[in-house]
Amino acid sequence: MKVFIVGNYGDLGNFLPNSTFVNNPEEADVLVFMGGTDVSSILYGERRGKFTQRPDIDRDLYEIGLFLQYPKKMKIGICRGSQFLTVMNGGKLIQNVNSHTQNHKVLLNDKEYVTNSTHHQMMYPYDLNDKDYNVIGYLENRSNTYTNGEGLEIETPVDVEVVLYNKTNSVAIQGHPEWMDVKDTYLQALNNLIVELYGNHTS
Numbered sequence: 060m061k062v063f064i065v066g067n068y069g070d071l072g073n074f075l076p077n078s079t080f081v082n083n084p085e086e087a088d089v090l091v092f093m094g095g096t097d098v099s100s101i102l103y104g105e106r107r108g109k110f111t112q113r114p115d116i117d118r119d120l121y122e123i124g125l126f127l128q129y130p131k132k133m134k135i136g137i138c139r140g141s142q143f144l145t146v147m148n149g150g151k152l153i154q155n156v157n158s159h160t161q162n163h164k165v166l167l168n169d170k171e172y173v174t175n176s177t178h179h180q181m182m183y184p185y186d187l188n189d190k191d192y193n194v195i196g197y198l199e200n201r202s203n204t205y206t207n208g209e210g211l212e213i214e215t216p217v218d219v220e221v222v223l224y225n226k227t228n229s230v231a232i233q234g235h236p237e238w239m240d241v242k243d244t245y246l247q248a249l250n251n252l253i254v255e256l257y258g259n260h261t262s
Contacts, residue, residue: 060257063087065125065140066095066118073246074137074236075253084125089133089257092122092140094235097180103151105208110155110179123147126227133260134229135253141222141231142182148191148224150184153213156202164199165220165234165245167252171199172245174220174234181205182219182231195252196221196232221249228260 062075063084071080071091081087099114100107102123107114126134126147136144142152156179165174181202184192197217205213222231232249239246 060089060254061087062089062091065090065092065122071237073239073241074250076241076250077254084129084132087132088261089135090125090129092126092134092136092143094138094140094177096139098139098143098146098152100152100154100208103146105151105154108154108206108208108210110206111208130227132228133257134227136229136231137237138178138233138235141233142178142180144224144227144229144231145182145184145222148184148227148229149187150182150192151186153181153183153205153215154208155179155204155206156181156218157204158200158202159198159218165196166199167196167221167245167248170248172248174198174245175238176234178233181215182222182233183213183215184219184222184224185215191224191226193223193225194219194221195223221252223256228256230256 060078062078096115097112099119159176197220220233236249
C-alpha cells in the first residue's frame with residue numbers, strides 16, 4: 060500500500076506499519092487527510108458558529124483539489140480529515156459537541172475498544188442516502204451538546220466515530236490512531252479494517 064500524507068501534519072508509522080510512504084500523490088494509491096483546524100462551514104452550507112475556528116482557506120482548497128483530482132484512490136481521514144471527507148461526500152458537521160476531549164469507549168463493528176478524542180466538532184452523515192455511508196464505529200457515552208452554526212441543537216442517533224463512504228472509497232476516523240501504541244487493540248482493529256478495505260478496493 061503506497062500512502063501519501065496530505066500536508067506535513069503527522070507520522071502514521073504506528074497506524075499504517077506495512078505501508079510505503081510516498082512524497083507525490085500521483086504515486087500513491089491511498090491519500091490520508093490529517094487533523095488540524097476546523098473545516099470551513101461554507102463547504103457544508105452553514106455560517107461559522109461562535110465555537111468554530113476561522114477557516115484555513117488555503118488548506119481547504121488544497122485538500123479539495125486533491126480529493127477531486129484522484130477520485131479512484133482510497134482515502135483515509137483522521138480527526139479533521141474525517142470531517143473533511145464527510146463534507147466532501149455531501150454530509151455536514153455538528154459544529155460543537157462537548158466531552159470529546161478525553162479517552163472514550165468506542166464500539167467498532169459491535170466490539171468495544173478505547174479511543175482517544177480531541178475534537179469539538181463531529182461528523183454528521185445522516186442527510187445522505189443510506190446506501191452512500193455506513194457508520195461502523197460510535198462512542199458509548201454521549202455528548203450533551205450538539206449545535207450547528209446558528210447555535211441550534213441537532214439530533215443525532217449516536218456520537219459518530221468511524222464512517223465508511225462507499226462511493227468515494229473513503230474511511231473517516233474521528234480519533235487519532237497515529238498517537239496510539241502499536242500494541243493497542245483499537246489501533247490493531249483499525250489497521251485490520253484498512254487492510255480489508257484496501258484489499259476490496261484493489262481487487
